[in-house]
Amino acid sequence: PLVTTGELITRAAATRSAVAAFNIITLEHVEAVVAGAETTGTPVVLQVSENAVRFRYGRLLPLARAAAAAAERAAVPVALHLDHVQSDDLLRQAPDAGFSSVMYDAARLPYAENLAATRAAAGWAHAHGLWIEAELGQIGGKDGRPPLDAHAPGARTDPAQARDFVAATGVDALAVAIGSAHAMTTRTATLDHGLLRRLAAALPVPLVLHGSSGVPDEGLVAAVAGGISKVNVGTALNAAMTGAVREFLEAHPEAVDTRTYLGVGREAMAREVARLIGVLTPG
Ligand code: G3H
Numbered sequence: 001p002l003v004t005t006g007e008l009i010t011r012a013a014a015t016r017s018a019v020a021a022f023n024i025i026t027l028e029h030v031e032a033v034v035a036g037a038e039t040t041g042t043p044v045v046l047q048v049s050e051n052a053v054r055f056r057y058g059r060l061l062p063l064a065r066a067a068a069a070a071a072e073r074a075a076v077p078v079a080l081h082l083d084h085v086q087s088d089d090l091l092r093q094a095p096d097a098g099f100s101s102v103m104y105d106a107a108r109l110p111y112a113e114n115l116a117a118t119r120a121a122a123g124w125a126h127a128h129g130l131w132i133e134a135e136l137g138q139i140g141g142k143d144g145r146p147p148l149d150a151h152a153p154g155a156r157t158d159p160a161q162a163r164d165f166v167a168a169t170g171v172d173a174l175a176v177a178i179g180s181a182h183a184m185t186t187r188t189a190t191l192d193h194g195l196l197r198r199l200a201a202a203l204p205v206p207l208v209l210h211g212s213s214g215v216p217d218e219g220l221v222a223a224v225a226g227g228i229s230k231v232n233v234g235t236a237l238n239a240a241m242t243g244a245v246r247e248f249l250e251a252h253p254e255a256v257d258t259r260t261y262l263g264v265g266r267e268a269m270a271r272e273v274a275r276l277i278g279v280l281t282p283g
């Protein structure tokens with residue numbers, strides 16, 4: 001069934017566990033994530049980024065409707081989340097398109113502007129029943145830009161500043177920069193677990209890990225133990241699908257029917273979803 005992101009994250013935070021949030025781009029992503037979650041019997045978040053909307057010719061509704069239909073029929077609770085929203089126009093489409101939550105991304109702006117923009121977005125979101133996540137610090141690696149040095153101290157989220165930011169904006173969750181970066185195809189990110197514990201102690205809201213594809217399994221387990229309640233994964237699913245499709249097409253150069261290779265790619269993606277959920281929710 002379709003549920004809200006807020007209820008999934010609240011429950012996860014209360015039990016020191018985490019909800020996996022997977023970025024969806026195609027219908028195959030939707031089906032693979034739901035299938036992987038059903039295999040493990042675990043709730044999941046389907047998230048659509050502003051970049052994914054751009055890929056869909058700028059239209060949110062076709063993918064959103066597919067995701068909502070899949071969520072309603074799923075055997076596990078599924079929530080819909082709008083990810084890395086920079087455009088106020090897209091933010092305003094969220095409630096009618098079936099999303100219960102948004103991540104408003106103004107982290108590229110200087111601190112005072114990030115705070116002002118996020119406070120305004122949070123006011124609008126709450127007035128329209130949306131749960132809202134924001135970002136402070138520089139996680140990096142978005143929009144084809146090289147990941148900025150994730151280990152540079154200035155890129156990291158400062159606990160005292162984060163406490164002020166959350167209090168001033170009223171956001172429901174915070175994405176923190178603790179050493180991960182977006183779009184990594186190697187799992188070599190080293191998280192600063194000491195900083196994560198300080199952030200968790202300083203902040204009254206659940207914390208979100210972005211760029212989780214680059215974090216090794218042990219790092220993910222430690223991050224959840226340290227206070228991460230939402231784990232965002234995108235690139236790892238694309239890598240699983242693309243690898244399987246590439247292998248299939250190399251072995252079957254005569255293939256024409258799109259279902260043959262998309263089916264293989266979807267299966268590989270569903271297996272990676274189930275594997276990652278297993279890492280995040282052991283037992
Ligand atoms: O918001 C989305 C996530 O941060 C995905 O990052 O593609 O590096 O796993 P990733």
Ligand code: ZN
Binds near residue numbers: 084182210211232
């Ligand atoms: Zn992200």
